[in-house]
Amino acid sequence: MKPAPFDYYAPETLEQAVALLEKLENEDVDAKIIAGGQSLMPMLNLRMARPDALVDLGKIKTLDYIRQENGTIVIGAMTSKRAAEDSTLLRDRQPLLHAATGHIGHRQIRNQGTVGGSFAHADPAAEYGAVAQALGMEMVVVGPDGERIIPADEFYLSFLTTDIDATEVLTEVRAPIMPDNTGWAFQEVCRRKGDLAMAGTAVTLRLEAGSCAEVVIAVFGVNATAARLPEAEQVVNGQAPGEAIFAQAGEAAAAALDEPIADVHATADYRRSLIATLVKRCLAEAVERCA
Numbered sequence: 001m002k003p004a005p006f007d008y009y010a011p012e013t014l015e016q017a018v019a020l021l022e023k024l025e026n027e028d029v030d031a032k033i034i035a036g037g038q039s040l041m042p043m044l045n046l047r048m049a050r051p052d053a054l055v056d057l058g059k060i061k062t063l064d065y066i067r068q069e070n071g072t073i074v075i076g077a078m079t080s081k082r083a084a085e086d087s088t089l090l091r092d093r094q095p096l097l098h099a100a101t102g103h104i105g106h107r108q109i110r111n112q113g114t115v116g117g118s119f120a121h122a123d124p125a126a127e128y129g130a131v132a133q134a135l136g137m138e139m140v141v142v143g144p145d146g147e148r149i150i151p152a153d154e155f156y157l158s159f160l161t162t163d164i165d166a167t168e169v170l171t172e173v174r175a176p177i178m179p180d181n182t183g184w185a186f187q188e189v190c191r192r193k194g195d196l197a198m199a200g201t202a203v204t205l206r207l208e209a210g211s212c213a214e215v216v217i218a219v220f221g222v223n224a225t226a227a228r229l230p231e232a233e234q235v236v237n238g239q240a241p242g243e244a245i246f247a248q249a250g251e252a253a254a255a256a257l258d259e260p261i262a263d264v265h266a267t268a269d270y271r272r273s274l275i276a277t278l279v280k281r282c283l284a285e286a287v288e289r290c291a
């Protein structure tokens, strides 16, 4: 199928894009931002989305960067996922975000798809959702009233829905650099490499005097939005690392899932079982990295 007709705009600056989005909103025109088009184009072609207008951010080159600012890695929204995958800065200073990037789709998709687009699209099975929760990332949006910074736990509202307003552009994502001695792990299960995950887990933790501390466990692909699971984190916090305690945390994570997604790819029970296993494995891997 082909998309329903739409008007097309290609602003050259962020200011132009925001002014245009505000104008279209005031005129009651249903406008949608397009970045890499890797999620939106299929939705347009399948007519799952029928906006009146597309605002293409492709010409706004000022939103394409990866840099370190003090203790944070900042990534412009129009940076391609390929650039993130190839970034030695990201690999060395924010390895969890870097590792998750390599799991997103196929190389062709990472060439074209943007980092900002992946956060903004808010697919429940998107790797970045769990990374955002695990790292306590921040999203920067710019609209007619200026800049807003949205913490990850307020950014994702529901299935394919974020706190970005119709007149706002996501301009940057910020990931704090993990303190020294932090272990991390990222694992997912897909039917085939490059598919969206049926379930996945991101973990960070530290070892203090032989015990696990500051344990963070985030899961994705199982509910409408990625989320941390404090019930599972509590099982491990303050405990000596070991297979039995990790298995217990996995069971706690599975039990904490509220009605996991059931679809053609996996039943709810299978997703629960995947989370129990992935949490257990990620905890063990994260502890190894601490060492």
Ligand SMILES: Cc1cc2nc3c(=O)[nH]c(=O)nc-3n(C[C@H](O)[C@H](O)[C@H](O)COP(=O)(O)OP(=O)(O)OC[C@H]3O[C@@H](n4cnc5c(N)ncnc54)[C@H](O)[C@@H]3O)c2cc1C
Pocket: 032, 033, 034, 035, 036, 037, 038, 039, 040, 041, 042, 057, 077, 078, 103, 104, 105, 106, 109, 112, 113, 114, 115, 116, 117, 118, 120, 121, 123, 125, 126, 127, 128, 164, 168, 169, 170, 171, 194, 195, 196, 197
């Ligand atoms: C075969 C296939 C496999 C895939 N596998 C995965 C996978 O495993 N994991 C995964 O996470 N994704 C996967 N994707 C999706 C892919 O990662 C997309 O690139 C990504 O979801 C969207 O990025 P984009 O730049 O292409 O955004 P677009 O498709 O252009 O836009 C997506 C949505 O985000 C909004 N948007 C984009 N940029 C901004 C912005 N700066 N400000 C505000 N709103 C914005 C758009 O309005 C739209 O609603 C896959 C896609 C395909 C086709």
